[in-house]
Amino acid sequence: MINGYAAYKAKEELKPLSYEPKELKTNEVEIKVTHCGICHSDLHLIDNDWMMSSYPFIPGHEVSGTVVRLGDGVKHLQTGDRVGLGWQAGSCHTCEQCESGHENLCASSQGTCVGRHGGYADHVIADAAFAIKIPAAMESEFAGPLMCGGVTVFSPLRKFGVKKGTRVAVIGIGGLGHMAIQFAAKMGAEVTAISTSDSKREEAFSFGATGFINSRKEPDFAAHAEKFDFIVSTVFASMNWQALVNTLRPRGELCFVGALGIPVEVSAFSLLTRERKISGSAIGSPGMLEEMLEFAATHGVRPMIEKMPMKDVNLALKKVADNTVRYRMVLVND
Ligand SMILES: [Zn+2]
Ligand SMILES: [Zn+2]
Structure with missing residues (x-):
């Protein structure tokens, strides 16, 4: 029996739920959370x-735990291995995206807690391809947030080829942004943090930023024309996107990783004359997850977390909803 905390109805508190797991498929793994x-x-x-x-359904998709059961076909893991599991718990493994190592873009992608039970539980089951071994130097408590928020910002930085001297701006210093600053800084970039609040300045510097722009005081970014190679936006709010595009250097890129539902209006001319790009990025493939965990372990990138016992999940959810967590909440099983 797997025991967790489930949502029974929208906008209601989670309540305990126990379920009998189905027989493991040959490619599946059961993780003790x-x-x-x-x-x-x-x-x-x-x-x-x-x-x-x-x-x-039982929510939760930033899992770290240990392998307790394996399907017959799983060769790359053993019981007792520490693994992380993020947003994705399955894909078809046969489509063009899967075969080219972009499993996160598979049209048949399965979410860890979408249509199945996730990680606010004592155990969780997933396609073993998405259970990523946690390097020895990485503490379990930090691995969960890296598996979702971490890879969400690591992947676009990697894909752009951020390296020593790249000028990176990170919009928003929160759950995603504080990890983006660290990753970019450890890749050798010169990082500027963009926030609406001066209160984030010192913390941004502590994560590795060397520049800071208060977008409320400088909404038109006039002093920063053609300054950045790569901008990663983690915010959900609307901004002066044209002004931000104008801060891009030739061949620079503005990449969205925040779940933004509003239109982004910029002049095509401002893109073509400087060969600028606007792009998006979503989570990361198993290969990218592995690379990200290794990089974080080696370079000391860690999310800033608050911990609460799993049984206090409703209180923890409320803190996240109220935006009072600095910066990621982690539930701990005893
Ligand atoms: Zn596929
Ligand atoms: Zn997530």
């Missing part, structure tokens, strides 16, 4: 904001 981070996506799923939730 030691920690599970809370992501804003969990809140959206609980409230059915994306119209994709079916109740009851």
Whole structure:
């Protein structure tokens, strides 16, 4: 029996739920959950904001734990291995995207807690390809938030080829942004943090930023024309996107990783004359996850977390909803 905390209805508190797991498929793995981070996506799923939730379901997709059961076909893991599991718990493995190492873009991608039970539980089951070994130097409590929020910002930095001297700007210093600053700085970039609040300045510097722009005081970014090679936007709010595009150097790129539902209006001319790009990025493939965990372990990139016992999940969810967590909440099983 697997025991967890489930959403039974939108906008209601989670309540205990126990279920008998199906027989493991040959490619599946059962993970004993030691920690599970809370992501804003969990809140959206609980409230059915994306119209994709079916109740009851156990949320949670920032899992770290140990392998306790393996399907016959799983060769790359052993029982007792420490593994992380993020947003994705399955893909088809046969489509063009899967075969080219972009499993996160598979049209048949399965979410860890979409249409199945996730990680606010004592155990969780997933396609073993998405259970990523946690390097020895990485503490379990930090691995969960890296598996979702971490890879969300690591992947676009890597894909752009951020390296020593690249000028990176990170919009928003929160659950995603504080990890983006660290990753970019450890890749050797000169990082500027962009925030609406001066209160984030010192912390941004402590994460590795060397520049800071208060976008409320400088909404037109006039003093920063053609300054950045790569801008990663983690915010959900609307901004002066044209002004931000104007801060891009030739061949620079503005990449969205925040779940932004509003249109982005910029002049095509401002893109073509400087060969600038606007792009988006979503989570990361198993290969990218592995690379990200290794990089974080080696370079000391860690999310800033608050921990609460799994049984206090409703209190923890409320803190995340109220935006009072600095910066990721992690539930701990005893
Ligand atoms: Zn997430
Ligand atoms: Zn596929």
